[in-house]
Amino acid sequence: MEEEMEEERMNRGKMGNQDEDISDLLPRGKEELRKAAALLLAQQTSLEVIVNMCCSEDPSDDEWEETSSSDESEACADGVGEGGLQSPLCLSAEVYSALIHHNVPQKVLKKAEFPRPAAVDACQRNASWRSLIRKMHRVQCRALTCLHNILAAMDTESLGGTAGLQTVAQQLASLVFSSAEVVKEEEFLEAVTSALRSLLQIMASKNIPQCMSPQQLMSVCEAATRCDVVSVRVNALAILGITGSTLAKETGSSDTLQMIGTALLSVASKDPNLVVCGEALDALFDVFADGDEAEKAARNIRLLTSLKALQPVFKAKSCVRRAEGTTARSSCVCWTTSR
Structure with a gap:
């Protein structure tokens, strides 16, 4: 009886492994490509989740039209209290602590950098891998959008204080001014201008010198x-x-x-x-x-x-x-x- 039960367990294990094994469905030579695409999609999705976590409820159209850059200045000034810049939304203490504990802002900023030239060159040399270049740039844009929301949702000290914000400003500047071609991409422009707007507003409210002329x-x-x-x-x-x-x-x-x-x-x-x-x-x-x-x-x-x-x-x-x-x-x- 015990031998029969053991054999049945082994058979179930084999069936489970077969169900999880999709290698037969992959075209020959495409497995690495699919894994890379899946990794980039996972990174993109993770960034989108953080974007939504750090986003307050959408204002109505009328409220948005009445919002101006001067209103933002007043909001930032009003948000400065004893504990620093207050979040415009109520992140739970657990979520807030998790974002800080796992260095999420720093990791997001890292993803906002341009893809490594070696990776882009490798994709350019193979026609089937060129689609990954667009995916890498999409991850970068999502990271910039995520940075925009994080800047609005976290206090200055959690982002590294004055030195941390100036570092972010320098990195954003390096993104924008490293190539004349990048400012022609609409998706990139939307993401980077949103991040710059949030960053400069916070720096202005804190009287932090700007790093861009x-x-x-x-x-x-x-x-x-x-x-x-x-x-x-x-x-x-x-x-x-x-x-x-x-x-x-x-x-x-x-x-x-x-x-x-x-x-x-x-x-x-x-x-x-x-x-x-x-x-x-x-x-x-x-x-x-x-x-x-x-x-x-x-x-x-x-x-x-x-x-x-x-x-x-x-x-x-x-x-x-x-x-x-x-x-x-x-x-x-x-x-x-x-x-």
């Missing part, structure tokens, strides 16, 4: 404002507003403020999307809100006259928007996880 930021924003994706253009304008409002406090910044103001006025008058135009106006109000340098720059670009000239343009765009019944897109990024 205004000229570098302008080059990113110029590329972004030519992008067809509305959220990319909105992010770019918010970045200019944050940068300009910070520079307005510094002596000798009027020339840079003029450059930023001219760019914002151009977008406010020419962009066909009302939400983008509204963000440009919000950024203008932030940049030229106060300070001697801001007043000097405003006079040089004839800001008041230009704003008066924009009034009929905005009225016309408002009428078109009401007629079309268009809705704005939420700035909170969530992903439906891949299956």
Whole structure:
């Protein structure tokens, strides 16, 4: 009897191994490719899960339209308490501790880097492996989106304090300015401008010096404002507003403020999307809100006259928007996880 039971267990084990073994279904020579694709998909899905974990509920369209870069400044200022920057959502203590304990922010930042050249070259040499290059870049974009939400959900000290945020800024700068081609990818632009916007907002609220020059930021924003994706253009304008409002406090910044103001006025008058135009106006109000340098720059670009000239343009765009019944897109990024 015992021998029969042992034989039955062995047979069940063999059947179980056969059920789990899918090697016969794989084309010859494709097993490594499928494993690599499965690994990248797993990384992408994991990042999407973290994105959703660190994302607050979507605001309504009306609430989103009323949100401006100045509102974000007030929100960040209000969120600074005894324990540092407060999360806009209530992550449970267990989840928060797990993210910190397992160094998730640092690992996400690592995934936000460009794929290693050796890996890309290896994929380029084999036609069947070239599809992995796109998958690697998709993981990078998901990591940047994840970084954007993590920055909004965690306090500054958990991210390494001032030194940690400056390191993140330097790494984002290296991503953007390492190649002129990267700013042409819409998916990358959307992800990196979202991360930059969150990072610069936090650094501004903490009076942390920025690691990117205004000229570098302008080059990113110029590329972004030519992008067809509305959220990319909105992010770019918010970045200019944050940068300009910070520079307005510094002596000798009027020339840079003029450059930023001219760019914002151009977008406010020419962009066909009302939400983008509204963000440009919000950024203008932030940049030229106060300070001697801001007043000097405003006079040089004839800001008041230009704003008066924009009034009929905005009225016309408002009428078109009401007629079309268009809705704005939420700035909170969530992903439906891949299956």
